[in-house]
Every structure is written in structure tokens, then in C-alpha cells.
Amino acid sequence: MKTIIEPFRIKVVEPIRMTTREERAHLLEKAGYNVFLLHSDDVLIDLLTDSGTAAMSAAQWGAIMRGDESYAGSPSYYRFRDTVREIFGFKQIIPTHQGRAAERILFSTVCEPGDVVPNNTHFDTTRANIEATGARAVDLPIAEGLIPSHVHPFKGNMDVEALSELIAEVGPERVPLVMITVTNNTGGGQPVSMANIRAVSEVCRTHGIDFYVDACRFAENAYLIKLREHGYADAPLPDIVHEMFGYTDGCTMSAKKDGLANIGGFLATNDEELARDERDLLILTEGFPTYGGLAGRDLEAVAVGLREVLHEDYLEYRLASVRYLGEHISGFGVPIVQPPGGHAIYIDAAAFFPHLDPLELPGQSLVAELYLEGGVRSVEIGTVMFGTHDWETGKETASSMELVRLALPRRVYTQSHVDYLVEVIHEVWDRREAIGGFRFTYQAPTLRHFTARFEPSYRFAARVRGSPPCGELPDRVISTPPTEIIT
Numbered sequence: 001m002k003t004i005i006e007p008f009r010i011k012v013v014e015p016i017r018m019t020t021r022e023e024r025a026h027l028l029e030k031a032g033y034n035v036f037l038l039h040s041d042d043v044l045i046d047l048l049t050d051s052g053t054a055a056m057s058a059a060q061w062g063a064i065m066r067g068d069e070s071y072a073g074s075p076s077y078y079r080f081r082d083t084v085r086e087i088f089g090f091k092q093i094i095p096t097h098q099g100r101a102a103e104r105i106l107f108s109t110v111c112e113p114g115d116v117v118p119n120n121t122h123f124d125t126t127r128a129n130i131e132a133t134g135a136r137a138v139d140l141p142i143a144e145g146l147i148p149s150h151v152h153p154f155k156g157n158m159d160v161e162a163l164s165e166l167i168a169e170v171g172p173e174r175v176p177l178v179m180i181t182v183t184n185n186t187g188g189g190q191p192v193s194m195a196n197i198r199a200v201s202e203v204c205r206t207h208g209i210d211f212y213v214d215a216c217r218f219a220e221n222a223y224l225i226k227l228r229e230h231g232y233a234d235a236p237l238p239d240i241v242h243e244m245f246g247y248t249d250g251c252t253m254s255a256k257k258d259g260l261a262n263i264g265g266f267l268a269t270n271d272e273e274l275a276r277d278e279r280d281l282l283i284l285t286e287g288f289p290t291y292g293g294l295a296g297r298d299l300e301a302v303a304v305g306l307r308e309v310l311h312e313d314y315l316e317y318r319l320a321s322v323r324y325l326g327e328h329i330s331g332f333g334v335p336i337v338q339p340p341g342g343h344a345i346y347i348d349a350a351a352f353f354p355h356l357d358p359l360e361l362p363g364q365s366l367v368a369e370l371y372l373e374g375g376v377r378s379v380e381i382g383t384v385m386f387g388t389h390d391w392e393t394g395k396e397t398a399s400s401m402e403l404v405r406l407a408l409p410r411r412v413y414t415q416s417h418v419d420y421l422v423e424v425i426h427e428v429w430d431r432r433e434a435i436g437g438f439r440f441t442y443q444a445p446t447l448r449h450f451t452a453r454f455e456p457s458y459r460f461a462a463r464v465r466g467s468p469p470c471g472e473l474p475d476r477v478i479s480t481p482p483t484e485i486i487t
């Protein structure tokens with residue numbers, strides 16, 4: 001078999017500003033060791049997210065020029081609506097500026113305080129939007145999904161038995177909807193099988209509960225069904241997508257992922273009455289129903305992107321690049337969430353640094369080291385993001401997993417960028433035993449990972465700055481907000 005090549009040529013380029021290790025050590029310290037607070041032109045390879053970071057095609061840029069900016073009734077909306085209808089099969093299409101706006105409108109329309117919304121694993125904005133209504137967000141991943149090294153083709157699946165038990169426990173009237181996230185981002189970018197979608201839909205039908213999809217990475221999930229699930233190898237991608245969504249009642253979508261766009265999203269349903277209420281809310285906070293917080297040109301870019309993302313050459317290359325990175329680093333021993341999923345490689349930082357306690361923030365250490373070593377920006381999905389701080393006692397509680405996500409922006413980096421990445425990770429892996437942990441010096445009461453500041457333990461500090469060991473780590477959180485870096 002020949003090399004799977006990038007199925008595009010490059011017409012426009014953006015320079016990457018090279019930095020030295022000394023510069024990066026200084027920049028990292030200045031950012032309080034939080035890579036969210038770095039300026040992006042100080043980053044060589046930016047794997048913070050695959051959201052809104054795709055390179056758009058010539059066809060998308062061309063469509064942008066066709067964007068009609070009328071306040072009401074723009075033809076750009078109708079092209080967008082017809083594309084979404086055709087691909088997903090829903091009738092009512094409500095554009096939003098991004099995924100979380102669709103979530104807010106959906107959950108604030110259907111949730112009451114005390115309700116319960118199950119998901120395979122909620123993304124943080126999904127959880128926050130549910131909790132903002134007074135409802136409870138419950139994660140029901142299959143057990144295999146929680147063991148990073150365990151190989152299973154569909155680790156994103158929902159535990160169907162646990163779903164039935166939860167519905168029996170709280171009563172179907174307390175469950176306004178069940179949601180499934182494809183692919184399961186928080187659970188390692190892992191796909192959900194068609195069989196699982198079908199089984200969850202049967203449980204929902206039995207109890208008269210609506211079933212929604214968080215559809216951000218629907219195309220990657222559909223292609224993984226084609227590759228891994230019996231009976232789908234020869235099925236055309238649009239048919240797989242139709243079948244997936246045919247079992248459901250609606251979806252939320254961030255077009256910043258598999259819409260191949262830099263902004264955009266939508267909420268979709270077949271329920272006309274529900275859509276009317278949702279549009280009323282849309283007008284209040286997003287905009288008129290034919291633009292919903294987007295410019296006409298954004299609607300055009302999404303409409304083209306949603307078609308391009310289903311090209312099999314693109315998806316073959318996309319999944320091959322993620323697999324290439326995963327196989328190379330696991331080849332020299334780096335523990336990753338297996339098997340490689342759709343949009344990212346997730347390193348198991350707890351297994352990478354077995355000498356660090358979860359409260360020494362091993363994921364944060366790896367994120368800092370990757371930046372220091374090679375200017376690579378990644379994101380911690382562990383105790384920094386999902387651990388908790390008790391403001392009465394000062395006690396920190398760790399997350400169940402300590403992952404570091406390397407999310408590959410779509411159509412942005414080439415194989416030599418990935419080879420460089422492999423070399424950077426190799427360097428860090430080779431000296432992993434000498435790397436120490438971190439502690440918080442500042443954290444906000446909610447979504448602390450975005451603005452937190454950290455202090456390195458002596459092993460990290462000694463290497464970066466030549467400072468002497470500081471010994472045992474006290475539990476130290478300075479709660480006064482530091483001077484803002486983003487102004």
C-alpha cells in the first residue's frame with residue numbers, strides 16, 4: 001500500500017515564528033505556566049484544539065464571497081438549511097454562532113430544575129449549560145471507555161444498561177432528553193457504534209424520551225463506523241450519516257469541528273412546536289432565525305464544509321494522520337488512549353509520570369514540557385480541568401483520568417509537522433523520570449483551567465531556571481486574581 005497523502009495542495013501559507021527554548025521558558029513562566037495564556041504566535045505547533053482551527057478550501061473562500069448579508073431571508077441561509085436538511089435529515093434547522101449557543105437554547109427550552117440529562121460523556125460546555133438550568137448532567141460511558149490502554153473499537157459507546165437503570169431510578173418524566181456525543185471528545189475522541197446508537201434509541205422510544213446527538217465530529221464517527229463496524233465497509237458515508245441521525249430526534253452541532261469552518265453551529269429537530277420556542281429564544285440572544293448570530297458568509301462556508309467533510313479521501317487522510325501520530329509515539333512506549341480515535345491523540349499523563357501524584361498535576365507537567373521542548377501547545381484534560389477545589393477546606397480532589405490531548409486542526413499540518421511532534425514527545429519521554437509536578441497558585445471558582453496560574457515543583461523549576469529545590473509541596477492556592485494577561 002502507498003503512503004496516504006494529504007489530499008490537497010497548499011495555496012496560501014501562514015509563517016510559523018520559530019522560538020528558542022530560552023524564549024519559551026520565559027514565555028511559559030510569564031503565562032503562569034498556563035498555555036491558554038500564551039500568545040499563539042509564540043507557539044510552533046498548536047494542538048490546543050481542533051475547534052475553529054481548520055484550513056478552509058478554495059471552494060469555501062469562494063462561497064464566502066457569495067455570502068448575502070440581508071438581515072432576513074438571505075439565500076445564504078437557505079443554502080445552509082438545505083445542506084443541513086439533506087445531510088442530517090432533520091426538518092427544523094436553527095443556525096447559531098457556535099455549538100454552545102445551540103446547547104444553551106436547547107437545554108433552557110427543555111430542562112427544568114431537578115431533571116437529569118444522560119450522555120456518554122458530556123463536553124464541558126454541554127454539562128455547564130445543563131447545570132445552568134438546575135438539571136443534572138450524568139455521564140454513562142461504557143466501563144472500557146475509562147481504561148486508557150484498553151483496546152475496543154467503540155470506546156465512545158454509552159452504557160445502555162446503566163441508562164435503563166438511571167431512567168428507572170429517576171423516572172422518565174425527569175429525563176427531558178438523552179444525548180450521545182460523537183465522537184466522545186472528553187472520553188478520548190472515541191467513536192460510538194451504530195449498534196449503540198440504535199440500542200440507546202430503543203431505550204428512549206420505550207420511555208417516550210427524546211434522543212439527541214452532540215454532532216460535532218459526526219463525519220469522523222461515521223467513517224470509524226465504516227472502518228470498524230461489521231456491515232458498513234461498503235456503505236456510502238452519506239447513508240451511514242443518515243442512519244445515525246435517523247434513530248434520533250435532533251442534534252446540536254459546532255460547525256467549528258466537522259463543519260470545516262472557523263465559526264458556526266446549529267440546532268436541529270423535527271418538532272415544529274419545540275423549534276418555535278427555540279427560535280423565540282434565538283431572536284433574544286443570537287439573532288433573526290435566518291442568520292442566528294452568523295454572517296451570511298459564515299453560513300456559506302459551513303454549507304460547503306459540511307459536504308467536503310464527507311469526502312472519503314479527506315477522512316482517510318484525516319484518520320491516518322491521527323493514527324500515524326498515535327502509532328509512532330506508542331511505538332517507543334508513550335501510553336496513549338487506545339486505539340487512536342478521530343481528531344486527537346490523548347496521552348495518559350498518569351502512566352507517563354507514574355512518580356507524580358494526581359494532585360501534582362501530571363497532565364499540566366506534560367503540557368508545560370511539550371511547550372518548553374518544542375513549542376507544542378496541547379491541553380490538559382485531567383485534574384486541572386475536571387478536578388475540584390473545596391473552598392471551605394482547601395482540599396483538592398483529582399479527576400478520574402489524567403489525559404493530555406493533542407488535537408490536530410483539520411487540513412493545517414503536514415506529515416513533517418507530525419514527525420517533528422513525534423521527536424519532541426520522544427525527547428520528553430526520554431527524560432520523564434526527572435520531571436516534576438505543579439501546584440495551583442490561582443484558580444477561578446468555575447472553568448478554572450482557562451485562567452489558572454501554576455507554580456512548578458522543584459524538579460521542573462530546577463531544570464528551567466536553575467532554582468534550588470523547594471522541598472515538600474504545601475497545598476497552596478492564592479485566590480486573589482493575578483494581573484490579567486489577556487487585556
Ligand code: PLI
Pocket residue numbers: 048049050051098099100101123125126181185214216254255256265
Ligand atoms: O466550542 P463550541 O461552542 O462551538 O462547541 C462546544 C462543544 C460541544 N460538544 C463537544 C463534543 C465539543 O467538543 C465542543 C467544543 N469543543 C472544543 C472547544 C474542543 O476544544 O474540543
